Amino acid sequence: MAVHWFPGHMHKALKEIKEALSQVDILIEVLDARIPYSSENPEIAKIRGDKPCLKILNKADLADPEMTAKWQAHLEAERGVKTFTTSTDDTAKTKQIIELIRKTCAQKDASVKTINAMIMGIPNVGKSTLINILADRVIAKTGNEPAVTKNQQRINLGSGIVLFDTPGVLWPKLENPNTGYRLAASGAVKDTAMEYDDVGFYAADYLIKAYPEMMKERFKIDQLPDTEIEFLELAAAKRGALRAGGRVNLHKICEVLINELRSGKLGRITLETPDMLIEEKKEMAEVAAKKISDKDKRKQKFKDGSLTPDKKDRKEKREEKRAEQSARMKKRT
Structure with missing residues (x-):
């Protein structure tokens, strides 16, 4: 995020x-x-x-x-x-x-x-x-x-x-994409700098896996679904976060989830673990390595030129001609 x-x-x-x-x-x-x-x-x-x-x-x-x-x-x-x-x-x-x-x-x-x-x-x-x-x-x-x-x-x-x-200081670039979601969920960034729905979906996905019993108890759900969207739909029905015609108000239920997470009403929850950190750093290293590899490939492609066989043949002939001219000039001198 x-x-x-x-x-x-x-x-x-x-x-x-x-x-x-x-x-x-x-x-x-x-x-x-x-x-x-x-x-x-x-x-x-x-x-x-x-x-x-x-x-x-x-x-x-x-x-x-x-x-x-x-x-x-x-x-x-x-x-x-x-x-x-x-x-x-x-x-x-x-x-x-x-x-x-x-x-x-x-x-x-x-x-x-x-x-x-x-x-x-x-x-x-x-x-x-x-x-x-x-x-x-x-x-x-x-x-x-x-x-x-x-x-x-x-x-x-x-x-x-x-x-x-010192003033509260964030940093210019969040290398780990998950960090942005967790900062937003905890209230470290202004709500105007985030999308409630995005953060709500991220939080719901994590919470139903890491703290299923807390979620069942808080939202009075007997059996948690497998996906965050299904959970949010059930939670919305339980809390009355609905639009006209009984349609789910996803923004409203995401707002409820985030506010209750921040206040502690959901229970004592930690949004990341040391094991998660190790795995995420490994993924970040792989992404960084791929970026470097892709950059090197682009450089090589630019260096070689995107030539068709015909253009490549003409380029080689021009280079041969320049080499011959250079050799003749050296003989004269």
Whole structure:
């Protein structure tokens, strides 16, 4: 799915993050526990270098706890990465992040120097709410929609820690086509940048396979169908998402499904697993290899020219004639 949303302020924010990175001791990346891979900004991995990174899996109360544990193990396999789970209603646990920062930067914590931490995350991941809890006061504007924070700011958390806050940043190109659907389903992009029907079909297809019992219970369906369209039709009938004459209103039922997924009414759901990630990366590598191969073939075809046998014969004769002329010129000199 193509998400056409990379506003100018995001480009500016990414540039400012790169410029401020040299002053930072530790990076804190806030992820959505329901989509740890899709909410992880690949640009951060490119510029992080060897700086320690604390990945916060926020909204863990909405995610599948078994999958969250698997994702933590997967993420911590990367050098210098530690993970921590939080939810917006557990203030006491969120405040433990301060101690984690000090422990990770123990050498600097033991000195009189300030620990500089930079916090970042995709839009609508709950970063601003987390900052307000850590600062114990309202610092960052919050809102249940993407792109609330627009400018970088520095916040003194006390305990010798200064937090560099950054705007929610997406990245210009989504390499994995599934990432766009998951970002849209979780609310990381504005609804105006997505098609509810497309996202609804994607979510329905995944949910009836990964969480069939939850879907049956939530939509009061005894036997789930095999396809997403059949499921949506049944769900629409159960919820009254119908047009005149009893026709299914697909847009309406997709909207219901997405909103209930985001709010947690469907249950604790994770939209991707580490195993899925491995398989999708393999598929992406195959697609990339095919693109390179096709490009090389086009280059070779252009180099050879799309000549008919007759044109090819005439070309060879012209080249022979030029070679003869060149040889005669050399003899004269």
